[in-house]
Amino acid sequence: MIYALRSTLRVMALAVAVVTPSLALAEPFRLILTHIEPPLVPNSVMDLAEELGYFEREGVDVELIRVQQTPSALAALQAGAGEMANVSVDALLHLVAQGGNDFKAVASPNKSLPFLIAAKAEYPTPVDLNGRSFGVGRVGSLDHSLSMNVLAQHDVDVSSLEILTLGQPSVRAQALAAGQVDATTMSIGVWLSLPDREGLTVVIDQEQYYEAAPVVNKVNVVPESVLDERRDDVIAVVRALVRISRDFAENPSAWAEAMDPLVPGIGREQLDTLARSFEGSWSVNGGMSRDELAYTQDWIYQTPDFADVAPVDLAAWTDFTVIDAVLAGMGTDETADRPTR
Template structure:
């Protein structure tokens, strides 16, 4: 009788025991992204295909809309990991931060913006920009710095050859272009293709193709978080790598179907064509390693824009150990 009671209790408690085991094996991570962008397709693949869950991670994603807000969330512990441009880690370091922000997994390796003209430009050349009104991005942010870098490479002085407007918040730039007088604008996908389809603009060039490889958007965290949660960061990076490989191996249409929940207002065919454009210019990194050549290119772009606060060594803010171990597993 006693054995029967014990067995009954064990059976009754088994779900609770299993639940407790599952809870203890799952780690929660607060992840913030600088914007919602098709450019970050591998991140959404990792979430939708359950790669983080396979690693025992419960990842909560929030969008903070802007580099400053994203970094504030990370530094104030409102986020554990941030997806944002590497330039932000340099800005923090240059302020003598006692807890530097470390780049540990690269997601995109080119600029993700496209030059969009209000009127059709079938024979566009960069010289056409001279004397035009150009709706630019936030001063000191990667889109604007890369944009200026490319323009200068084509003999255009952004400050003197353009009417450069930089007084619009990132999230409001598309609407301001449609309603305003600007003749050109930098836009990410799928907004650029949406504008083209709706007749609000015409894609005439790619800044990503023009600027070379840079650590454009990278997963980063504070050194203290990395020290205290190295295993979680390893699992996170492994999930990202799985997603990067899946994106590399699958078609734009398949990728679009997986990440559609993050872009409910965009038609599937438009998502697919935008993804194909990014794949075609190799914007999605195929592994999480941020190499020194990319870091040096970033610093050159920042210096050209007059935004490099200090020559920060690669080794100070980039950790490739975790990514290398995962790739070599």
């Protein structure tokens, strides 16, 4: 609530800047987010980079603009209401396939979905799920398509599963806890937020999930006009996100400490557990691996939602020059997030 109010005040300040020349001269770099409050995933580095002064130390004045979903973020970016937006890759590919846009992905602060597959404790291994019920958001949704791929790689006959459409991850988790479904996909945050996990088990953890399906979920995109006119600011923003990601990778408790006052409904112990679970998930090199992005594009085009969508080239929606400039100055972190080219 406090964070939402703070964001509202910032949006109001932006409106004032339009009519106040002295404020307009500051030319803030507007970063559009699709979450209202800092999420319990590594994507929170964007909120925390602003909160902890990382952007300021890189010499760029960043304003966070919050909208509800990716379509709103893309619409805002098209309308010139921001310079950069964090959006889903599938929505970006849809837009690129339609033509007439110049958006380029320059970074991915949280490339991997922190998904895991949980089940009733009586089904402790993936193969135990054969013939069982499996909850999904909807048939053809990201969690459904991706999870079927992951399960198949763990020797599950996905055709034997009874697929139940249950909606949002929190609803699916509650259905699992109530015994209404045998297994489902959820984020590590939703899993840890369950008040009672007795009788439940993690069948495929988040590391195993991403290893089986290295699909990049969201990227930060900028219009080519912004790359041309404010390239130094774009590089500074990405450099700040890489720097804070490296700091949290090195010291996970720092993330928990920073998040603690921003998410009062979550205990510090749970935040520390979450922070440790993100090991290897931080975008310490900007999250821009050509191999993973190509895999992501190929996988998305195999989903039902893209059956009639015109194919596009990777170069049509990515720009590696920004992150390459950042890594040229900071060096490459060899521990994770390999930036393949």
